[in-house]
Amino acid sequence: MTPTMETQPSASDITRRNSRRFMLGAFLVAAIAFAIIAGSGINKNLVYYWTPKDLRAAGDKAYGATIRLGGQVVPGSVKPHGSTSGIDFDVTDKKSLVHVKTSGIPPQMFREGIGVVVEGTMTREGYFKSDRLMVSHNNEYRTPKDGQNVNAEELIKSTKGLEDKGK
Amino acid sequence: MNATLGSFLILGSLLVATTGAMLGFFAGRKRSPEGLLWSQRFAYLYASLMIAATAVMEYALLTHDFSVSYVAHVGSRAVPVWVTIVSLWSSLEGSILFWGCILGVYIALATFLNRNQHSEYMAYAIGVWLACGAFFSFLIAGPANPFVAVPNPLTDGPGPNPLLQNHVLMAIHPPFLYLGYVGMTIPFGFASAALLRGRLGHGFLRPLRSSLLLPWIFLTIAIMLGGWWAYEVLGWGGYWAWDPVENASLLPWLTATAALHSAIVMERRGVLKGWTVTLVQATFLLTILGTFMTRSGVFNSVHSFTQSSIGPTILVFLALTLLGSVALLALRIDSLESEGRIDGAASREGMFLVNNLLFVLFTFTVLIGTVFPLIVEAVRGKQMSVGRPYFDAMVVPIGAVLLFVLGVGPALPWGRAGKEQIKRSLLPPLIGAAVLAIAGFLLGARNPWTLVTLAFGGYAAQVTLGEMWLPLVQRMRRGDSFKTALVDGQLRRGSRRFGSYLVHAGAVIVIIAIAVSSTMRSTQEIRLAKGQSGTMGPFTGTFTGAEERTEPNRQSTMAHFTITKNGRHVADLAPRMNQYAAMREPIGTPDVHSMITGDIYLSLMNVDLQQQTVGVLVIWTPMVSWIWVAVILMGFGGLVALIPSRQFYAAPSSAEAAALDIAKSGKAAVSS
Numbered sequence: 001m002t003p004t005m006e007t008q009p010s011a012s013d014i015t016r017r018n019s020r021r022f023m024l025g026a027f028l029v030a031a032i033a034f035a036i037i038a039g040s041g042i043n044k045n046l047v048y049y050w051t052p053k054d055l056r057a058a059g060d061k062a063y064g065a066t067i068r069l070g071g072q073v074v075p076g077s078v079k080p081h082g083s084t085s086g087i088d089f090d091v092t093d094k095k096s097l098v099h100v101k102t103s104g105i106p107p108q109m110f111r112e113g114i115g116v117v118v119e120g121t122m123t124r125e126g127y128f129k130s131d132r133l134m135v136s137h138n139n140e141y142r143t144p145k146d147g148q149n150v151n152a153e154e155l156i157k158s159t160k161g162l163e164d165k166g167k
Numbered sequence: 168m169n170a171t172l173g174s175f176l177i178l179g180s181l182l183v184a185t186t187g188a189m190l191g192f193f194a195g196r197k198r199s200p201e202g203l204l205w206s207q208r209f210a211y212l213y214a215s216l217m218i219a220a221t222a223v224m225e226y227a228l229l230t231h232d233f234s235v236s237y238v239a240h241v242g243s244r245a246v247p248v249w250v251t252i253v254s255l256w257s258s259l260e261g262s263i264l265f266w267g268c269i270l271g272v273y274i275a276l277a278t279f280l281n282r283n284q285h286s287e288y289m290a291y292a293i294g295v296w297l298a299c300g301a302f303f304s305f306l307i308a309g310p311a312n313p314f315v316a317v318p319n320p321l322t323d324g325p326g327p328n329p330l331l332q333n334h335v336l337m338a339i340h341p342p343f344l345y346l347g348y349v350g351m352t353i354p355f356g357f358a359s360a361a362l363l364r365g366r367l368g369h370g371f372l373r374p375l376r377s378s379l380l381l382p383w384i385f386l387t388i389a390i391m392l393g394g395w396w397a398y399e400v401l402g403w404g405g406y407w408a409w410d411p412v413e414n415a416s417l418l419p420w421l422t423a424t425a426a427l428h429s430a431i432v433m434e435r436r437g438v439l440k441g442w443t444v445t446l447v448q449a450t451f452l453l454t455i456l457g458t459f460m461t462r463s464g465v466f467n468s469v470h471s472f473t474q475s476s477i478g479p480t481i482l483v484f485l486a487l488t489l490l491g492s493v494a495l496l497a498l499r500i501d502s503l504e505s506e507g508r509i510d511g512a513a514s515r516e517g518m519f520l521v522n523n524l525l526f527v528l529f530t531f532t533v534l535i536g537t538v539f540p541l542i543v544e545a546v547r548g549k550q551m552s553v554g555r556p557y558f559d560a561m562v563v564p565i566g567a568v569l570l571f572v573l574g575v576g577p578a579l580p581w582g583r584a585g586k587e588q589i590k591r592s593l594l595p596p597l598i599g600a601a602v603l604a605i606a607g608f609l610l611g612a613r614n615p616w617t618l619v620t621l622a623f624g625g626y627a628a629q630v631t632l633g634e635m636w637l638p639l640v641q642r643m644r645r646g647d648s649f650k651t652a653l654v655d656g657q658l659r660r661g662s663r664r665f666g667s668y669l670v671h672a673g674a675v676i677v678i679i680a681i682a683v684s685s686t687m688r689s690t691q692e693i694r695l696a697k698g699q700s701g702t703m704g705p706f707t708g709t710f711t712g713a714e715e716r717t718e719p720n721r722q723s724t725m726a727h728f729t730i731t732k733n734g735r736h737v738a739d740l741a742p743r744m745n746q747y748a749a750m751r752e753p754i755g756t757p758d759v760h761s762m763i764t765g766d767i768y769l770s771l772m773n774v775d776l777q778q779q780t781v782g783v784l785v786i787w788t789p790m791v792s793w794i795w796v797a798v799i800l801m802g803f804g805g806l807v808a809l810i811p812s813r814q815f816y817a818a819p820s821s822a823e824a825a826a827l828d829i830a831k832s833g834k835a836a837v838s839s
Contacts, residue, residue, distance in 0.1 A: 034531070041560055042536060042553050044557070045554035045555075045560075046552070048550075104772075105772040108753055108771075109753065
């Protein structure tokens with residue numbers, strides 16, 4: 001308390017209260033603006049973790065959205081592009097099938113029948129365009145399992161927390 | 168034998184921590200000197216038990232005692248000794264034990280350093296620390312017990328997670344992170360004690376600030392080491408991906424940095440006490456949230472080991488601490504305010520406020536982006552994540568404005584300043600801004616944010632360097648020798664000030680290096696046969712052959728490259744792929760050649776040994792190694808600022824400000 005404030009308590013108190021109210025108001029406006037910006041930012045940049053079945057079920061929503069698609073590489077479907085380093089293959093979860101075109105050199109472990117996660121988006125031409133192919137990011141002690149029982153959901157989950165590496 | 172001894176020590180520590188915590192709270196309430204003395208003894212005893220338990224575990228690891236469950240889980244006779252030693256923190260149970268050990272050391276140290284002072288707060292502080300200690304002892308004794316006796320032990324084990332064996336940085340990143348994370352318990356205890364007491368005296372600021380600064384240094388280095396490790400090992404050529412576990416380490420760093428700044432305003436002006444305490448509490452809560460995110464397996468990454476049952480326990484602890492903190496703050500925050508006031512926006516303290524606002528915005532941005540997918544999954548069962556563009560779009564502007572404030576803030580004087588004075592402080596550094604921005608443009612920077620960052624960075628660099636050496640210049644002008652001025656003026660009397668500006672200098676370099684390295688890198692995927700070359704910029708890389716190598720714990724495939732620039736030899740690089748028995752995917756180990764201007768980074772995509780062909784990812788990243796060096800400079804600056812200075816206040820920025828300050832503080836002293 002300063003001496004000046006004791007001599008004129010009412011006026012000073014009122015300005016103080018007003019300025020406090022003003023600060024609070026300004027703070028609220030800023031907080032709401034921030035929430036709106038952050039909210040729309042998140043909404044525009046969501047990455048969906050889908051199986052081929054989820055992808056089919058999503059319909060039009062799949063076009064242009066960032067999707068991490070997990071499933072098994074269908075044996076016999078792998079075709080190298082030839083001129084460029086990319087490859088084409090089909091991914092399945094035993095319920096639906098999606099045709100995938102990737103650019104970029106596939107990782108060493110890539111082979112037919114293995115579980116993969118590809119990141120990219122669905123095109124109107126009916127194929128999944130990907131610039132990123134992950135074989136598996138599982139750090140647990142497990143022997144490699146080929147083929148039959150690829151659990152697409154588990155597989156996608158195993159890449160969770162590995163954001164946009166490879167770009 | 169080891170298992171029994173370890174379990175016994177942990178149960179003992181649980182008992183000691185619980186009793187000591189209750190004793191501390193009781194002694195705090197009764198203001199009993201006798202009670203304080205006993206709670207101090209319990210603090211030392213707790214530390215001894217935790218250290219002993221950790222020593223037992225290390226002994227069991229080194230002697231390959233596979234009858235201890237943790238050793239059976241991560242031990243192996245095939246791995247080198249250093250891997251065996253660091254296995255302590257290579258998996259969940261051991262890392263929590265190590266955590267408890269560090270907590271014990273911190274508690275004992277903080278108790279010892281304040282044994283004869285601040286007695287009105289210390290009993291409460293020890294109570295809070297030992298309550299946290301009791302929680303971790305409970306975790307170790309129950310859900311994450313590493314000392315379970317194995318009935319029929321095997322003669323060998325699988326060895327630790329291969330990713331941790333793959334690079335030596337993994338041996339030093341976790342200890343630094345734990346030293347940072349766990350250390351935040353100490354300021355939390357001090358802040359809680361101030362709230363419980365309903366008072367935060369000026370003398371108590373010093374232990375609060377030092378206890379915050381020390382773990383801040385460790386955390387700063389740890390975050391950098393984590394990024395550096397990702398860069399050296401993960402093979403995608405970046406160091407930061409807004410991965411949830413990275414964010415978990417960044418969040419408490421942001422609030423701790425904000426608290427370190429608001430503490431200065433608190434010290435100088437007597438305001439923002441409640442706010443600073445809130446930030447300290449938030450920092451601790453964020454370390455617990457981070458522990459939950461990294462240790463419970465909600466995110467799958469290098470850090471979440473196997474499925475664990477400690478998640479719910481940590482969540483309960485987080486909820487309790489959150490409720491306790493909020494209740495304490497709600498009840499007591501008014502009793503901490505507020506002796507002084509802030510005079511205007513265009514002042515040093517005004518800029519401190521802007522700094523705090525920005526750090527809080529930064530924290531919320533990262534927190535929302537990290538936690539949102541968790542909430543969606545919990546509520547709707549859908550899996551998703553928030554993509555990198557969100558973080559980049561939000562954080563880049565905040566970071567740029569922070570850099571701006573970092574330049575403008577120290578240029579402005581404390582208190583109300585005249586227009587002339589503001590002009591005189593703010594105009595000259597524009598030269599630095601122009602120089603750096605133009606230099607960047609000439610060297611090829613075209614991204615508008617990069618140019619803005621360079622301009623703000625140049626401004627901040629000029630202000631920081633000027634302020635940093637001001638006491639030295641002043642003393643030399645007064646006739647002191649360079650040596651006296653340096654040792655006495657910079658390190659002894661002005662250590663806090665000098666240290667802070669070293670940290671700022673490091674921060675300026677880091678922000679510039681991040682902007683340049685992320686916007687001006689170039690990437691190329693090349694497929695080469697033996698003898699063929701590829702080019703990137705002025706560099707030519709020739710693939711000279713691939714080979715296979717067998718080591719005791721792994722199988723390596725290496726490809727050899729010779730890098731030349733304009734026909735002159737630059738470096739030989741040998742990126743490899745390491746195949747560990749316990750892992751299905753080979754781990755790439757890229758090879759990097761660092762230069763002052765930038766790094767050449769080669770990462771193997773695939774190798775065909777028969778045909779001698781490789782697919783290789785080539786990345787040129789300018790300025791990236793500046794980040795590591797500059798962060799170390801920040802840590803060093805923090806250490807300098809920790810040196811106890813005889814002069815408690817930082818030296819003022821100019822003679823006028825000094826006169827103004829003395830007048831002000833004199834007035835404040837009279838009026839209060």
